[in-house]
Amino acid sequence: GYLWSNGETTQNVYATGSSGYVVTVTNSFGCTSSSTITNITQLPAPNVSVNLNGSNTFCQGDSVILTASQSNSYLWFPGGETTQSITVKDSGQYYVQVANSAGCTKKSNQIAINVIGSSQAAISVSGPTTVCEGDTVFLSANTGQSYLWSNGATTQTIAAIYTGSFMVTVDYGSGCESTSPVQQVIVNRAPFALIQASGPTSFCDGDSVVLTSNEAESYHWFPYGDTTRSITVKQTGHYRVQTTTSGCSNVSKATSVQVSPLISAQITSNMPLIIANGGTITLNSSGSSTYNWHPGGQQTQSIQVSQAGYYYVTSGDSGVCESNSDSVYVAQASTTFQATISSANGNIICKNDSVLLEASFGSSYQWFHSGETSRSVYVKGAGTYYCIVQDPTGSGPALASFELTEMPSPNAPDISSSFSPFAGYQLTAYEPSAVSYLWSTGETTSTIYTNTSGTYSAVAFNALGCVSNQKTININDTTFQQCTKPDMLQANNITTSAAKLSWNPALTSEKFEVSYWIKNSSSKTHVTVAGNIQELQVNGLTSDTTYEWTVKSICMSGLQISDVKEFNTLDGALPCGSTPQYLSNDSITKTSANCLWQETTADKFVLRYKSTSDTSYTSVLLPGHALNRFRLDSLKQGTTYQWNIRSLCSGIASLTSTEKYFTTLTNPVCEGPKKLELTQIKPKSASIAWNINYNADTLYVYVREKGTRAVRVITVSGNPVPKSVFINNLKPETSYHVWIRSKCSFGKSSYSNVK
Known part of the structure; x- marks a missing residue:
């Protein structure tokens, strides 16, 4: 173990001040040994401080000097400078570490430096700085707290609409501001656009006017795109010019040019230009607002002429754009020579027919209006026909006239057919206005019989003697046929909305399918009929419309479909002379x-x-x-x-x-419903149904609990009256009596049987 002189027992200790240190070490056997004394001397640390020669907050572009207290060496953070003083221009946290002569170091406290704003105000431009009058240049300052432009504006962005030099002073806050360099804007004035006409802008067809623009660098004319300074105009219209100078354009007001057509003066007459003895003819002109006839000076659209001679008319639009017609010669009829027109058919002409008209004898002929010069001409249609006939003796011309009245022709007759294995086919022609018929066989009856294959046609004659177009039917086989291709398709009894379609009466099948549709339409109607039926009445058609149709024979052996046939529904009433149909x-x-x-x-x-x-x-x-x-x-x-x-x-x-x-009707009787039926009987409800009485406007349903006298009445009405009603709010497992009565506009029915 270890024991230091300061009492610590770790192997290592930190010396924290001046002192002598001894350590005693004990081994595992309890033996100890002490070290010699080690003396530690603690040197003094340097003092450190930082001074500013101004504010720690300043505008960008300015600076502040930081100075450390006196020491042997210096190290600044950030930056790494080693001088006692440094100049600071950027924001940041600044401090210094100093060292004394003993080598001891110490760091100063951090000083915060705050640099505000931009070093230089600037102007940005949204587009070109040279524009035309009416355009705008947008100038924007860089971001700050407030702005003051040289034109007095205080927004960050201004719109320059005139030529000038623009600057902005930007205040960034804390007293920091900067003025931008000058921005030059040039606004060119739009050129003036004016059209001058060389003469009147309203004139007659064939004349013209020159339109000239004021001077400019370039020109563009509307509506035709000419690029010259002047244009020659010959058409009615509104004309404008766009002039361009220094890249700037302007469009003039419209100059309207009105070109009036020359009046093509013409003379017409509804009769030949010949005056009968003591008579007059009418000369006409049209298409103008003013007329002046020569000779005579009449100023009306039409004049009556009673004397032979040459005539012409001057026509114009209120006296403008006048022209003279060609002269016409009006002849005087002979006082001694007479002419006539005759026809073998009399004065009647059938619709779509033509008749031969023949003039009486003369030396020459001129028919009006056709101009034909033969003695006889074929004409078509009703009207009055004229012919100028020259007298062979030279006394002069004569005027002959003839009036034709058009009579209606019958339509092509319907041809219906029936078949007998013994007699063959019976063909019957019918047309409502017909009084007789002529078949291709020479027969004149409405019905003919044949057992010979071939093509048969018929025409119809009405009481006026007019003949129809022919109707044709083809007979391919005179025996019974089964499951073959349907033929002999005919559309008869055609009206504005219906037709009867028929096919070979000798043909049978398991069933037939008839299809019909409006021509060129994809929507078809299909109707199936039994195999022993060879006709179908179709209704609901559109008037004056072409329909197409086919018949399909359907058998186990396969399908056979007919050729496509057409028919046209009528566009209105039957023609004059027809027998009224479909009574x-x-x-x-x-x-x-x-x-x-x-x-x-x-x-x-x-x-x-x-x-x-x-x-x-x-x-x-x-x-x-x-x-x-x-x-x-x-x-x-x-x-x-x-x-x-x-x-x-x-x-x-x-x-x-x-x-x-x-x-005619008798006094009506209001009949009551019959065949009452109770269905859907549930614990608390039941449904009662009956046959419908269409004469009734109201039905009364009477409900009574069996064994009681109280009757509940349910009223049923509608158009038509419903054929059933639900009875609700019944008692479970209870017997009820129900009966019904009708009410009509002319009375009430008797009561029905009780259920």
Whole structure:
């Protein structure tokens, strides 16, 4: 063990002051030994302090001197300087370690140095410093606590909109501030833009005006992009110029140029230029606001001419942009020579037909308006036709006229077909206005019979003698066929919204699928019918529309689909002369009924009606146009009537329609619901259902607990009236009686049976 003279028992001790030290050591056998004395002499430590020759807080760019107290050597932190004094310019914690002559050292306390702000204010620019008038240069100072610009502004950023020299003084706080270098801004003034015209800016087509800009370095014209100082304008428009000088541009106000078209003066007449004895003709001009006729000086759009001679007109727009028409010569008809026009068809022309007109004998001919010079010409369409015929003896021309009235032609007839294995095919042509037919076989009846394959066509004639286009049907086989490709597709009875589609009546299948759609549409309607049916009525079509359709034969042996066929729905009423079709009745009461038919163009209609027990009809003459309904009044209740109708066109009557029947109402009876059924019986509710009474507007459901007198009434109403109701709030395991009664607008029904 160890024992030191200061009492410590460790192997090592620290000497903390001047003294003599002896240690006694004892070994494991208890033997001891003491050292000689060791004398320790403690030297004095140096004193240290730091002085500042100013404030420890100052602006960046300034400095402070730190000086240590007198000693033998110095070491400054941070920096490592070894002089007694140092100059400090940066923020930080500063201290010094000094050493005396004995070599003892000591550190001073730390001194905090705080340097504030930037050493130099600066200006940053957002873009170019040379701009055009109307643009802005943004100048920004570096960050500080406050700002004072040379223009008096006090924000960090200012907008320079004029030429000038700009500086800013930035205050960084604690009295620190700095003034920036000068920033020069140049704002060039925008050039002036002005257009001068060389003359009037409103003028006639063919003239022009020169537009000139004031002087500039460059030019750009709107709307056509010319880049010259002057442009020549010949079109109406609004013109502007953009001038550019020193990189700055300006756009002028618009100069409007109005170019008026030259009035193309022309003379027209609705008659040949020839004056009949004692008559006049009318000369017309148009397309102008002013007119001046020569000779005569009339200033109207049209003039009446009674003397032969040359005529022309000066036309203009309020006297501007005038032009003269070509001269026209008006001839005087001969006083002795007469001319006529005739036609083998009389004064009637069928729609889409043409007729031959022939002038009486002369030396030359000129037809109006066609200009043809032959004696006979074919014409198409209604109207008045004129021909100037020259007298062979030279007395002068004569004017002949002829008026044609157009009559409606029938539509191509429908062709329906039926089949008998013994008689072959029965083909029937029908068109509402037809009075006769002509088949390709030469037959003239509506129905023909054939057992020979081939193509058959028919045309229809109406009472006016006009003929239709032909309708064709192809017969490929005259025997029964099964599961073959459907053919003989026909669309008949076509209206504005419906058509009857049919196919070969000798063809059978397991079933047929008919598909129809609007042409070029991807949306199709498919209808399946039994294999022994060869026709389908389709409704809900769009008027004046082309439809396509096919028929598919479906059998176990496979599918066969027909070729695609087309039909067109009507765009309106049936043509004049047609027999009214698709008779029906609605709004039938005890004493009146509406009679309806497909819209039919006619001058008049004759509707006849009578009760089935009467022997004679009552006739009603109705106005024409496109009428399609008439209301019969003062009828007997509970009586069956029959009626028919025909149309009148140009005094010619159509065939009479088929008979239509209706029965007037009797005093109505409000019937009660029947077939009451109780379903969904639960501990506290049940459902009761019945057949619907469409005459009823309200139903009363009566519920009574068996053995009691209290009746609960549930009212059921709606349009239509519901056909069932839930009865709630019942008692479990309890018997109830339920019955029902109807209420109609004209009374109540009797009670139903009790359930």
